[in-house]
Amino acid sequence: MPRYLRIVLLLTPGLGLVVVMMSMVIYRAVAQSFGLYNFGGEDILSLAHWQEMFDNRRYWSALRWSGYIATTSALLSVALAYPLALWLRRPFFGSTILSAMIKAPYFVPGLVAAFLLINVISFHGFVNEFMIWIGLWDKPVRMQNDENGYAIIGLQVWKQLPLAFLLLLGSIQSIPDSVLHAAQDLGAGTLARFRRVVLPLTMKAMQAALVLIFIGAAGDFSFQAIAGPARKNSMATLMTQLQGSNYSDWNGAAVVGVTLMGLSLVGAVALAGFVQLMTKFTENVR
Amino acid sequence: MKRRHISTILAIAVSFALFFWLAIPFAMAVMWSMVDPGHPWSYPDILPPKLSFERWRVVWETTSLPTAMLNSYTLAPVAGICTLLLAAPTAYAFGREEFRGKAIAQVVILIPLVLPGFVTAVFFASLLLSLGIFEKYPAVLLGHIVLYMPYAVRILSVSFSQVQDDVVNAARDLGASPFEVFRAAYFPVLKPGIFAAFLIVFVLSIEEFAIAFIVGVPDFTTIPTILFSYLGFEFVRTNAAVVALILVVPNVILMLVLERLLQSANPASVSGKG
Numbered sequence: 001m002p003r004y005l006r007i008v009l010l011l012t013p014g015l016g017l018v019v020v021m022m023s024m025v026i027y028r029a030v031a032q033s034f035g036l037y038n039f040g041g042e043d044i045l046s047l048a049h050w051q052e053m054f055d056n057r058r059y060w061s062a063l064r065w066s067g068y069i070a071t072t073s074a075l076l077s078v079a080l081a082y083p084l085a086l087w088l089r090r091p092f093f094g095s096t097i098l099s100a101m102i103k104a105p106y107f108v109p110g111l112v113a114a115f116l117l118i119n120v121i122s123f124h125g126f127v128n129e130f131m132i133w134i135g136l137w138d139k140p141v142r143m144q145n146d147e148n149g150y151a152i153i154g155l156q157v158w159k160q161l162p163l164a165f166l167l168l169l170g171s172i173q174s175i176p177d178s179v180l181h182a183a184q185d186l187g188a189g190t191l192a193r194f195r196r197v198v199l200p201l202t203m204k205a206m207q208a209a210l211v212l213i214f215i216g217a218a219g220d221f222s223f224q225a226i227a228g229p230a231r232k233n234s235m236a237t238l239m240t241q242l243q244g245s246n247y248s249d250w251n252g253a254a255v256v257g258v259t260l261m262g263l264s265l266v267g268a269v270a271l272a273g274f275v276q277l278m279t280k281f282t283e284n285v286r
Numbered sequence: 287m288k289r290r291h292i293s294t295i296l297a298i299a300v301s302f303a304l305f306f307w308l309a310i311p312f313a314m315a316v317m318w319s320m321v322d323p324g325h326p327w328s329y330p331d332i333l334p335p336k337l338s339f340e341r342w343r344v345v346w347e348t349t350s351l352p353t354a355m356l357n358s359y360t361l362a363p364v365a366g367i368c369t370l371l372l373a374a375p376t377a378y379a380f381g382r383e384e385f386r387g388k389a390i391a392q393v394v395i396l397i398p399l400v401l402p403g404f405v406t407a408v409f410f411a412s413l414l415l416s417l418g419i420f421e422k423y424p425a426v427l428l429g430h431i432v433l434y435m436p437y438a439v440r441i442l443s444v445s446f447s448q449v450q451d452d453v454v455n456a457a458r459d460l461g462a463s464p465f466e467v468f469r470a471a472y473f474p475v476l477k478p479g480i481f482a483a484f485l486i487v488f489v490l491s492i493e494e495f496a497i498a499f500i501v502g503v504p505d506f507t508t509i510p511t512i513l514f515s516y517l518g519f520e521f522v523r524t525n526a527a528v529v530a531l532i533l534v535v536p537n538v539i540l541m542l543v544l545e546r547l548l549q550s551a552n553p554a555s556v557s558g559k560g
Contacts, residue, residue, distance in 0.1 A: 007379055007383060010375040010383070011375070011376050011379055011391065013371075013372040013375055014374075014375060014376030014438075015391055015394065015439070017432060017435065018398060018435050018436070019397075021410075021428075022398060022401065025405075028409040028412055029405060032412065037412065037416060092293065093297070094297050094301070098300060098301065101301075101304040101308055105308070107537065109495070109510065109533060109534060109537070111514055111517065111530070112513070112533055112534045115315065115513070115527070116312065116315055118517075119311065119527075126310055129332055133332070158307075218402065219404060221404050222495060225514075226518075240408065240500065243408050243411075254409070257404075257405040257408060257409060261401065
């Protein structure tokens with residue numbers, strides 16, 4: 001059997017299945033956004049569904065909202081993961097337990113995470129009862145479904161911090177101690193060592209963490225549906241609403257779906273580029 | 287000495303923070319699941335007035351939770367085995383063959399991971415609708431296989447690359463049949479990888495929500511879709527607490543097992559050589 005045929009046959013069941021299914025799904029979304037595969041009527045290739053969405057205030061509001069939640073969550077998770085990863089770089093008494101506790105939320109399914117948070121911040125949840133008990137607050141504060149999405153961002157950070165932590169930890173651990181000592185001997189302070197040694201050497205891991213968290217948070221449905229403000233939509237909740245039984249607007253949902261894929265791509269490229277620029281800049285600053 | 291002092295204090299402080307980070311949320315869920323139906327837990331009680339397993343019994347007997355659990359736990363192992371079988375040849379090619387475009391192929395296999403889950407789910411549903419496939423179980427199964435293929439391929443290709451050529455050759459030279467070569471040279475090295483790949487697909491399939499919700503509902507309920515129904519418009523906190531715990535506890539245990547397996551899946555511990 002020719003070699004290339006052997007390789008093709010080996011790749012078919014796994015990679016082949018993924019490629020066929022995913023390209024069909026993506027093509028489907030794009031085609032439906034332009035009016036093809038129309039379940040409700042005739043297939044007409046047109047920009048009408050895009051135009052309709054562009055005139056829809058809910059579309060823009062969902063796009064802004066998902067972009068805001070995803071950017072904030074990604075930046076916040078990475079900012080919190082850096083000090084933790086630097087601190088737990090070398091094993092010490094109790095560091096294994098600490099690492100395990102940081103990683104634990106990653107294993108908790110999103111829906112469960114949302115439920116856990118709601119219990120803690122609800123009107124008679126732990127935070128309110130505690131603050132009233134110690135006397136800082138006179139009456140319970142409404143924190144659930146807040147207008148600024150702090151609950152969703154908190155959830156994203158709770159669940160995604162472990163990912164950033166693991167990626168950064170692996171990268172930081174691979175920096176030889178001798179490099180850090182050399183920098184110290186040359187008179188670099190803690191901040192300078194971070195900026196000029198750690199940051200450039202962990203740039204790839206930081207980019208990966210930011211991109212993965214951004215994509216995950218941009219496509220979020222569960223946290224928005226459960227803990228998000230009632231009057232706002234994320235791209236995923238808007239898409240399912242349009243497609244769902246009340247509207248059955250598959251074409252509109254497709255426009256939102258394609259936009260969401262675009263948002264993920266643009267956000268990923270922008271964050272990766274931002275990190276690259278920032279690293280270059282801080283390296284040159286004395 | 288002073289530095290060590292500071293790090294001890296820091297460790298204690300962060301341990302406390304993490305205790306609140308994890309212990310409080312889970313404790314609240316456990317308590318809510320055990321609130322006695324006859325004694326509601328309301329303001330200003332810090333703790334539930336009476337604890338019982340009554341709620342668990344009620345949820346088990348009056349809701350479709352048993353069906354959902356049956357669905358989830360029959361779907362997940364099948365998804366695990368199918369994914370493993372389909373992923374193995376690709377993993378073999380990634381781990382043991384050199385070919386043009388391999389680097390690209392290794393990136394392309396990750397597409398299911400970066401595409402937003404609900405986009406995949408909605409347009410997978412649209413595809414099924416056009417193809418006239420209304421059978422839910424195979425549809426959700428296919429979705430899970432494709433979605434989690436990247437994990438199985440990644441884990442297994444690392445395992446395949448750790449199989450040592452001289453062991454394979456030695457077995458061949460001794461006249462072993464292909465099956466015996468697999469058993470003697472491949473299987474011992476692949477074993478932790480196989481278990482790890484199966485386990486991760488199993489756990490992720492149990493937790494999967496987007497496809498189960500969009501494609502499966504309302505005829506095919508899984509544990510996450512039941513949970514969502516209690517968290518949505520008809521918010522039933524006590525029922526949600528029961529279902530949340532049923533969903534999360536077995537999976538956390540399995541993930542801990544998985545971590546052990548992944549740690550043991552390194553060449554030194556498997557083949558006895560560095």
